[in-house]
Amino acid sequence: MTLLQDQLITLSTALTSLAALSIVAVATLRGWRGWLDLKRAELDQGASEPARLPAADRIEMADLRERIRKLEAIAEGVDL
Secondary structure (H helix, E strand, O other), X not given: OOHHHHHHXXXXXXXXXXXXHHHXXXXXXXXXXXXXXXXXXXXXXXXXXXXXXXXXXXXXXXXXXXXXHHHHHHHHOOOO
């Protein structure tokens, strides 16, 4: 091979490698941006959760009180 052919092969290999690297970089950047948008949407959705109803709070408090009562009975050795 001549010197000119060697230079053309080297140049074409370098340009192909640069093009491939650019494509991978652009695809990675788009994926990163998409992932960030997804996380932002999850954070925004989490902030706008509906408020709990007072009845649900009362039911949960009653359940917790019942559990505490049972734990105290177990600690005292009383069979339920």
